[in-house]
Amino acid sequence: MLKGERPRPPWFSVLRSSQQQRLAGSLAGLLFVVFYLSGIPGIPFHPDESTYLYMSGDLEAVFHNPLRLGYNPQTADDPRQRYRLLDAPLSRLAIGFARRLAGYAALPVDWDWALTWEENAAAGALPEPGLLLAGRLASSTLALLGLFCLYFTGRGMDRPLTGFLAAGFLSLNALYWLHARRAMSEGPLLFGVCLAMWGLIEGERRPWLAGLGAAIALNAKQSTLVLVPVGLLAVLWLVDTPVERRGKQRWANLVQYAAVFIVVTLALNPWLWRQPGSALKVAVGLRRNLLAYQVRDIASFAPHQVLEGAGPRLLAAGYNLFVAPLSFAELGKYRTATAASETTYLSNPLHSLLRSPAGGGLLLTLCIFGAVLALLGLRRAAPGRQRGIGLLLLAGTVQLAAIIAVVPFTWQRYPIPLLPFICLWMAYAIRRPDRSPAVSSQLASGEENMAG
Numbered sequence: 001m002l003k004g005e006r007p008r009p010p011w012f013s014v015l016r017s018s019q020q021q022r023l024a025g026s027l028a029g030l031l032f033v034v035f036y037l038s039g040i041p042g043i044p045f046h047p048d049e050s051t052y053l054y055m056s057g058d059l060e061a062v063f064h065n066p067l068r069l070g071y072n073p074q075t076a077d078d079p080r081q082r083y084r085l086l087d088a089p090l091s092r093l094a095i096g097f098a099r100r101l102a103g104y105a106a107l108p109v110d111w112d113w114a115l116t117w118e119e120n121a122a123a124g125a126l127p128e129p130g131l132l133l134a135g136r137l138a139s140s141t142l143a144l145l146g147l148f149c150l151y152f153t154g155r156g157m158d159r160p161l162t163g164f165l166a167a168g169f170l171s172l173n174a175l176y177w178l179h180a181r182r183a184m185s186e187g188p189l190l191f192g193v194c195l196a197m198w199g200l201i202e203g204e205r206r207p208w209l210a211g212l213g214a215a216i217a218l219n220a221k222q223s224t225l226v227l228v229p230v231g232l233l234a235v236l237w238l239v240d241t242p243v244e245r246r247g248k249q250r251w252a253n254l255v256q257y258a259a260v261f262i263v264v265t266l267a268l269n270p271w272l273w274r275q276p277g278s279a280l281k282v283a284v285g286l287r288r289n290l291l292a293y294q295v296r297d298i299a300s301f302a303p304h305q306v307l308e309g310a311g312p313r314l315l316a317a318g319y320n321l322f323v324a325p326l327s328f329a330e331l332g333k334y335r336t337a338t339a340a341s342e343t344t345y346l347s348n349p350l351h352s353l354l355r356s357p358a359g360g361g362l363l364l365t366l367c368i369f370g371a372v373l374a375l376l377g378l379r380r381a382a383p384g385r386q387r388g389i390g391l392l393l394l395a396g397t398v399q400l401a402a403i404i405a406v407v408p409f410t411w412q413r414y415p416i417p418l419l420p421f422i423c424l425w426m427a428y429a430i431r432r433p434d435r436s437p438a439v440s441s442q443l444a445s446g447e448e449n450m451a452g
Contacts, residue, residue, distance in 0.1 A: 025164075032171060033144065039348075040136045040181050041129065044328045044341040049183040050111035050125050052095050053135050055083050057106030059096030062270060070274035071282065079110065084271045085283040086290060090192070090220045091139065091185040093268065098138035104131045117337040132183060139187030143180035147171055149194035149213075150420050154427055156201035157388040165427030170420060174355050178326050178345075179413055185221055186416050192217030193399075194420050196227045200391040203234030204241065207253035210234050211260030217417075219268045222287075223406060224417055226398040232257060234391050239383040295408060302331075305410045313404045317415040321422065322360030326352060327412035367422045370429030371396075396421035 058080075061068050075081055096106065109124040120126055127135070147167040154163030170176055170190075179186040192213070199206075199213030214231040217224040235253035238246045266272060272279055299306045307313045320327075328342050329335065335342075345351055354363060374389045381389060399417055407414045 036144070036171075036177070036181075037137070037140060039177075040140060041133060042341070042345055043136070043178065043181055044338045044345055045126075045132070046182055046184065046329060047111040047113065047120070047334065049132065049135065050107055050109075050120075050127060051083070052092050052183050052185075053099070053107040053127050053131060054110040054125075055080065055087075055092040055106075056096030056099060056135070058084070058089070059093055059100065060106075062093070066270040067273060069270040071271045071279035072274075073278065073282075076282075081271070082286065084269075085279070085286050088185065088219050088221050089268045090188045090216065094138040094142060094188055095135040095183055098141075099131060099134040102130065102134035104134055107131065113333070117334050135183030136181055139183055139185075140181045141187075142191040143176065143187035146180075146191035146194035146420070149191070149198045150423065153194065153197040153201055153392070153420075154424055156198070157392060157424075158385065158428060158431065162424075162427050162431045165431060166420075166424045169423035169426050172350075172353060173419060173423065174326060174351060174353050175321070175412070175416065175419060177351055178328070179416060184413075186413060188220040189217070189224070189416060190420065192220035193224060193227070193417050196224070196231065197392060197395065197420060197424070199231055200234045200395060201388045203231065203257075203391075204238050204253070204387075207235040207256040208260045211257040212264060214257075215261045215264035215268075219265060221417065223402060223414075224399065226402040227395055228261070230391060230395045230398060231261075233394075237387055237391070239387050291408075298409070305330075307408050307410060310404050313407065314400075316410045317400070317403060317407075317418070318364065320410070320412040321415050321418060322364045323355065323357055324412060325355055330409075330411045330413075363422075363426060366426040366429045368425075370425035370427070374425065374428055392421070392424065396425075 058069060069084065071085070072078075072081065099106070107125070107127050111120055111125045112123070115123070117126075147170060150170055151160075151163035151167040154160075154166040156163075176190070180190050181187065196210075196213035196217040199210035203210040210231045214228045217227050232254075235257045236250050238249060238253075241249045295306055307316055326346070328338060328345075354360060371393065375393060378386055378389060396418065399421065403415050403418065
């Protein structure tokens with residue numbers, strides 16, 4: 001062993017060739033996917049899954065008569081139109097596509113929170129297992145694709161090992177196993193955020209990817225709107241383009257980014273095709289009114305769930321992301337009906353891996369250390385790496401600020417957009433550091449001598 005070279009573990013020789021490494025990685029990935037997908041039926045049901053399955057009926061209208069989904073002020077009381085104005089469309093369209101492939105129609109009745117579990121089931125609002133599984137497979141598949149995007153993000157920002165570690169951390173996270181596998185918005189949301197992160201890394205060379213990532217993230221959850229201007233910065237921040245060409249390249253990148261973002265967003269939101277100005281104004285008003293109603297309603301029976309001020313909200317986000325037990329529902333109204341399935345789900349130790357003060361504290365420490373390490377290394381980093389690290393630090397910071405500013409509740413699902421950033425900085429904290437120039441030169445000299 002050469003001086004300065006780290007001792008290698010015993011298994012290193014077994015996985016020396018890239019072919020053997022790919023084979024081992026493929027087998028591990030296959031086992032993960034099988035285990036990940038096979039556990040979907042055992043996830044406790046959330047009533048919001050019924051709403052997404054109910055609204056997945058929009059898919060048929062998109063193919064047959066998309067103008068029918070356009071905003072119409074004469075039908076302001078239509079619950080379907082209200083959902084279209086309030087919620088991002090990607091989840092319901094992906095769920096609709098999956099259930100169509102499985103041969104199921106959309107759920108005909110929405111869940112009514114004013115009714116009991118039994119009354120909702122009698123009304124047809126409780127989906128049959130096959131329909132529910134199809135919807136969950138849509139969300140789960142998108143969440144799996146997010147792992148690949150996170151890998152490419154880590155690889156582009158730093159190196160392949162960082163990408164593997166980041167994707168590995170996310171794939172083992174208990175929040176990922178629960179929330180991303182339900183027929184709701186979290187699976188598409190994680191995919192959108194990871195794609196947007198990858199787009200930030202590739203923004204100079206592939207501005208269309210940055211526009212696509214920003215559009216998918218926004219159309220999975222509106223709370224990711226803050227990533228759109230960061231994506232714009234990514235396509236304008238040029239380091240590999242010659243100085244004399246940067247002006248023209250910036251305009252070309254800007255056009256690609258804006259065109260892809262606008263086309264994708266309009267394609268996924270037919271309600272904007274007619275009267276877009278009025279529709280957006282009504283949508284913003286509905287969202288504001290809904291939030292005010294939720295705050296008043298929840299404060300009346302669970303005031304501890306409504307947080308005032310940035311400090312408590314930051315602590316709540318950290319607690320939910322790292323320490324809090326899994327939250328199967330935000331309200332306890334139907335806990336009696338889901339208690340048995342929750343107990344069964346938690347009997348698998350992987351489903352609550354590191355969800356404790358000790359485990360969560362370790363992960364939080366890794367995340368902070370990785371982010372600080374990246375920040376401190378910005379000044380001496382190469383321009384390309386400096387660009388990628390800077391953009392991802394900025395994106396994670398503005399996403400955290402947006403959640404603190406907008407989300408007044410202690411609900412676990414709301415800080416989910418931060419999860420890929422957390423996993424990336426944890427990976428950055430433990431990846432193998434760069435060799436110093438002296439060690440690299442010594443190793444290269446030793447390899448030449450051995451070859452001679």
